[in-house]
Amino acid sequence: MRVAIIAGTGIYDIPGVELKKQLVETPYGQALVHLGQGSADHLVFLARHGPEHHTPPHKINYKANIKALQLLGVEKILAAFAVGSINPNIPPGGLVVLDDFLDFSSGRPLSFFDGGDSGVAHTEMSQPYCPALRAQLLNLAPEFDLKLHPRSVYVCTNGPRFETPAEIRMHGKLGGDVVGMTGVPEVTLTRELNMHYAAVALSINWAAGVKPGAIEIVREGIAELRAKLLSLFIETLQKPLALDCNCQTSVMMMHPPAHHSG
Helix, strand or coil: CEEEEEECCCCCCCCCCCEEEEEEEECCEEEEEEEECHHHCCEEEEECCCCCCCCCHHHCCHHHHHHHHHHCCEEEEEEEEEEEECCCCCCCCCEEECCEEEECCCCCCCCCCCCHHHCEEEECCCCCCCHHHHHHHHHHHHHHCCCEECCCEEEECCCCCCCCHHHHHHHHHCCCCEEECCCCCHHHHHHHCCCEEEEEEEEEEECCCCCCCCCCCCCCCHHHHHHHHHHHHHHHHHCCCCCCCCCCCCEEEEECCCCCCC
16 A cells, blocks of 8 residues: 655655655646555655745645545545644644644635536535544654644635734634645545545744734744654554554535546
8 A cells, every 4th residue: 555645834755764756647637646665666756846835825736736645546635734823832843643624725625526428526625634643643653753733724715815813813713723735635635545644834934913023934943853754654554553543434426527637
């Protein structure tokens, strides 16, 4: 079984893993992935923004990325996000395992099931992130000297601008803990393709208005945290899933696709 790591800002390779670039053709366009070599030949690495961060969050081809992973035989995915902290209990440098989200993005593809030949389906999202993968991340984190907050609500905004203080106050009142620009529709598209998907967010700043002054990106110690997080991801993906989940049974198909493009 192939597994994948999807990473965003600040993570453009995997230390200690030889990767080979490959373009994957999908019905939604090309996706650039990197295939692990040697003993890591089961691993696929995907940098959301591209290897040189050329693609802004609202222009990422999410459908091509996720479809490419399915075409490569990927069944389990761990994703990393750089975020801003809304919750004062999650300071910059904090790591959180996501368990829910609020979607404030717009103008992005919402589904593989767009009607017509693409079919129509409704996807159950009571547990947006795979509980089995989440449990494994939390169980293994101490081995890598990582402290993970076990629950966190991710707020997805459109970007590429940062949010205003008023927007962050609103997100906080609605229950948001951290804010980023790329978490949706990535999580929902993986669920539509019956993949096991979990995510960890690393805070690199306080969100607007949480602290006085302009947003300041924290850099001290972040590279070390990212390296430990990637090691945790690799170890987690090697373990068999120990808990039951509904990741592969959440799609309620109303009209199947005419072609198996979604």
